[in-house]
Amino acid sequence: HHPHGGQSLWQHCDLQEERIYMDYNATTPLESEVILAISEALHEAWGNPSSSYLPGRKAKNIINRSRENVARMVGGRAEDIIFTSGGTEANNLVFYTAIKYFWEARGAAEINGQEKSHQNGKSVLPHIITSNVEHDSVKLTAENLSREGKADVTFVPVSKVTARVEVEDVMAAVRPTTCLISVMLANNETGVLMPIRELCQRVRSLNKQQPAPRILLHTDAAQAIGKVRVDAQELGVDYLTIVGHKFYAPRVGALYVNGPGTTTPVFPMFFGGGQERNFRPGTENTPMIAGLGKAAELVSTHLSRYETHLRETTLYLEQRLQDVFGREKIHFNSHFLGSETLPNTCNVSILGPELKGRRVLSSCRRLLASVGAACHSNRGDRPSHILLSSGIPPEVAANALRLSVGRGTTHSDVELAVEDLRQAVQQLEGLS
Ligand SMILES: Cc1ncc(COP(=O)(O)O)c(C=O)c1O
Ligand SMILES: O=C(O)CC[SeH]
Numbered sequence: 001h002h003p004h005g006g007q008s009l010w011q012h013c014d015l016q017e018e019r020i021y022m023d024y025n026a027t028t029p030l031e032s033e034v035i036l037a038i039s040e041a042l043h044e045a046w047g048n049p050s051s052s053y054l055p056g057r058k059a060k061n062i063i064n065r066s067r068e069n070v071a072r073m074v075g076g077r078a079e080d081i082i083f084t085s086g087g088t089e090a091n092n093l094v095f096y097t098a099i100k101y102f103w104e105a106r107g108a109a110e111i112n113g114q115e116k117s118h119q120n121g122k123s124v125l126p127h128i129i130t131s132n133v134e135h136d137s138v139k140l141t142a143e144n145l146s147r148e149g150k151a152d153v154t155f156v157p158v159s160k161v162t163a164r165v166e167v168e169d170v171m172a173a174v175r176p177t178t179c180l181i182s183v184m185l186a187n188n189e190t191g192v193l194m195p196i197r198e199l200c201q202r203v204r205s206l207n208k209q210q211p212a213p214r215i216l217l218h219t220d221a222a223q224a225i226g227k228v229r230v231d232a233q234e235l236g237v238d239y240l241t242i243v244g245h246k247f248y249a250p251r252v253g254a255l256y257v258n259g260p261g262t263t264t265p266v267f268p269m270f271f272g273g274g275q276e277r278n279f280r281p282g283t284e285n286t287p288m289i290a291g292l293g294k295a296a297e298l299v300s301t302h303l304s305r306y307e308t309h310l311r312e313t314t315l316y317l318e319q320r321l322q323d324v325f326g327r328e329k330i331h332f333n334s335h336f337l338g339s340e341t342l343p344n345t346c347n348v349s350i351l352g353p354e355l356k357g358r359r360v361l362s363s364c365r366r367l368l369a370s371v372g373a374a375c376h377s378n379r380g381d382r383p384s385h386i387l388l389s390s391g392i393p394p395e396v397a398a399n400a401l402r403l404s405v406g407r408g409t410t411h412s413d414v415e416l417a418v419e420d421l422r423q424a425v426q427q428l429e430g431l432s
Contacts (some may be wrong), residue, residue, distance in 0.1 A: 020366045020417045024344060025188050025223060025404035026227045026374040031248040031298060034291045038250060041290035049284050050273065059286045066293025073296040074240055074256050075231030082255045082266070082279045083289055087222045087243035088137040090255040092270055094218045094239045095128070095141045098180035099150060100267035105213030127152045127177040129362065133164040133187050133386045136375055147153055160391030163192045163336040174206065175419050180216045186224040188403055189372045189386045191334045191345030193224070200236030222246050226299045227310060227342050232256045249295030252288035274276035306407055311343035313405045318346055325350060333392050333400055344406065349399035350421065354428045356381050357400045358399050363424035367417045387425045
């Protein structure tokens, strides 16, 4: 069922039954207004945005309007937005910048005799704190910096009761060499919202008590934007990652930086023609940026309605799962005492030795969903490390189904999906 009218991908196939898409945390289709904005930019704004004549100015105007719309969506200013190829690039830019910032600030301090390059005979390294449930573009970036001896990294484990990273645990990990704390705003599998605002308040007061370099604060907001209200200034972050293909925009992204190059450092990972104020050079991808800006405009205008629909649909889905399978047969992996979760995410296990998540989904005829992060789809039957880290028992995590609903998901879709799961379970458990 394509939620936005028009011919869906699957209607062209010779499938007997319409598919029900419930994997919106993996990626979303594009709103029709977004496709129109992209198409118009392709036709009308093909000029090089750096060219001063009309085709170039048309492109530049579209980019500037998108920048304003993306900024408004996250409570920032137009100059706080740096367009990137996506979330992975944005996350890498933050970690790259933090390392550079550490050495630049320490270099200055050493010149003034305030810092040493060695402590107890060991060379000093920048220290980074993150959680143990981050997306791979944070997790693997941090692991690589550690493996290459470029940083010390602390992966703070989330609580196995709340599945949240606890502020006190992060603060306990802070060292004099800590230069970056990066914690995602919402987890892509459990949907759990992390206490970023409280964390930033604590770190900012710590920063005031100690000399530069300050601890930089980053949150990867990929899974939160378009589902819940995200305001970078209210959160108190220095950096916030924006991923278009989670809120009905194309595969492009942006990094919010609180005053890039003035209040907050940004060190470019590559060099070129000066675009994006040299923070992220390369001739701009005008049509994709146009699409991101239009999608951002829709979020700013309709977020309250989106959130209400998502939450109501997820509650209905969970109610129907309980009605059909019974409370004893299922375990909700996105219900944690004291934690808020995304309104669209239902992570559920149907209990039983024959009901591994992948096996259940492959026995479904209509439901398109996942057992966890799309980029972990090659993990076989190994249970998600994110669920295990969040305290879900292995035999339950092995049966996990991540059902994430979208703006167009209807009660009818829910009924079809739950019935599909029921027949798959019946088939797998050999019940006639
Ligand atoms: C939490 C999170 N962070 C980062 C990303 C990476 O974004 P991109 O796919 O645009 O590189 C994704 C999605 O893919 C994500 O879910
Ligand atoms: O959670 C997802 O599926 C997107 C990140 Se790989």
